[in-house]
Amino acid sequence: MSLTKADPNKQGWEDSEFPIVCETCLGDNPYVRMTKQPFGKECKICQRPYTVFRWLPGTNARYKKTEICQTCAKVKNVCQTCVLDLQYGLPVEVRDKALNLKSEAPSTDINRQYFAQNLASKVEDGGDGEGIYDAAKLTPESRDILSKLARSEPYYKRNRAHICSFFLKGECKRGEGCPYRHELPGENQSTVKQNITDRYNGVNDPVASKMLNRVRGSNxxxxxxxxxxxxxxxxxxxxxxxxxxxxxxxxxxxxxxxxxxxxxxxxxxxxxxxxxxxxxxxxxxxxxxxxxxxxxxxxxxxAKPKPHSGKSNSSKPIDFNKMQPPAPPSMSGKETQKYPSQNPSAQGST
CATH class of the missing domain: 3.30.70.330 (RRM (RNA recognition motif) domain)
Structure with a gap:
């Protein structure tokens, strides 16, 4: 029996050997090296200490680490790092709305800890894991909806380094050695700031809202x-x-x-x-x-309708032979400009 399980105050703490992460967060490097820190931080969902893993997904990528514990990840079947669905790579809000599911996890601190503790004990004892997201219970209609929204391949651009804030100010002096990206941000920056708790609970998720709006307007x-x-x-x-x-x-x-x-x-x-x-x-x-x-x-x-083929008069070719010569300047009017030979008051006239 481990020291963690022997201490009654530490029985709810997580001690794992490998994280639950998606293929995108794991990266394209087949020789990835991870650092393990037992009880390094508290879970952002249930506030219990858990084992933190940190690794570099690949070249030109930023270091990634686990953000939630494995118990909370198993409840929603999500990645510990990006908090997206492990099977389809979709936000929790999009997946639950496509399947007409309602979250059974409590939102208050005390009830959340009690729910996570009971679920962890069931999983550890080899129970049926009631309350865990089960992909085998999906209907064919639900699978078809999720397959249309899901990515077919890992999206490794999500692991890129953040944009250098000093570069945006014109003050970065690292040059090519800067670990951050030297480029201007895109036009749509509404999905940059996200709350992991909201993403996990499926509320106020800007990425999910953008995907749902795209689905509603697809037809x-x-x-x-x-x-x-x-x-x-x-x-x-x-x-x-x-x-x-x-x-x-x-x-x-x-x-x-x-x-x-x-x-x-x-x-x-x-x-x-x-x-x-x-x-x-x-x-x-x-x-x-x-x-x-x-x-x-x-x-x-x-398809868009074809433009009208009717030609206007302005598009006809100009026949220069039929053009009339320009009329001479008018002699009437006080503000009319006259040639020197036509002005009697000009010097040299007879």
Whole structure:
């Protein structure tokens, strides 16, 4: 029995050998080295001491460390560092709203510690782990929603160093040896300042709000345009393995297709229907069930109407042979400028 378990005041403290982190936070370095500090800090969720791990994910990256204990991470099935879902890499708020889940974890300090203590004892005793997020209980509809929002590959740019504040002031003297990035911040800085507690509880998360707003507006491009002559759908996300026959096999059931144009360089395609009714049926079906071919989720919107081809008079070529010579300056008016030979008061006139 360890000394931590023998002390009644330290029985709730965590003593682990390896952190629970996602692939992105772990980094692309296969030979990562970690430092371990038992009971180095208190968990930002349950305020209990836990083992802190610190490592360098890769080159040109900043050092990362665990922010919450493993018990709190298991409750939500999240990473100890970024507090994002381990399976889909999504914020807790996005995942719970997609699954219609409600958090059972208490929010007050005393109840939170009691809940974490009971959960830790169940996990340690080999219990069923009731209250832990179970991905096996997901419905096919929920899995489809999460798969559309989730990243298919690790996003290592998230591990980059922060922007140098002295560089923004024009006072950084380290040059290339500065461990921080020397670049200007992006336009959208609303997601920079985040609260780990809010992210864990799924409230007031700016990243989650941005993703949910993007999902709500994803089908806005399928609203039929006012121009009835538009019968073309624009498809994006077309990978190289998706052929014209694959698109033909999905869209032919909605009506006669005039042509299909695929551009793999820009990963897009145009579906030209013969009638407006067929195009509207296809757009309604995509808005309802989505479009996924060969494991790739595609986005479909209405194509923009063609500009009017009518030429205005200003665009006609100018015939210089028919142009009239400019009229001479008028002699009427007090403010009219006269040539010297036309001014009787000028010197040298007769």
């Amino acid at each position: 806005s491009g399928l609203t039929p345009p006012a121009d009835k002559t538009v019968t073309t759908l624009f498809v994006t996300g077309v990978e190289s393995e998706i052929t014209q026959d694959d698109l033909q096999g999905f869209f032919y059931v909605f009506g006669d297709i005039k042509s299909i144009i695929v551009a793999h360089k820009t990963k897009c395609a145009f579906i030209n229907f013969s009638t407006r009714t067929s195009a509207e049926l296809a757009a309604d079906k995509v808005a309802e069930v989505g479009l996924k071919l060969k494991g790739h989720a595609l986005k479909v919107v209405w």
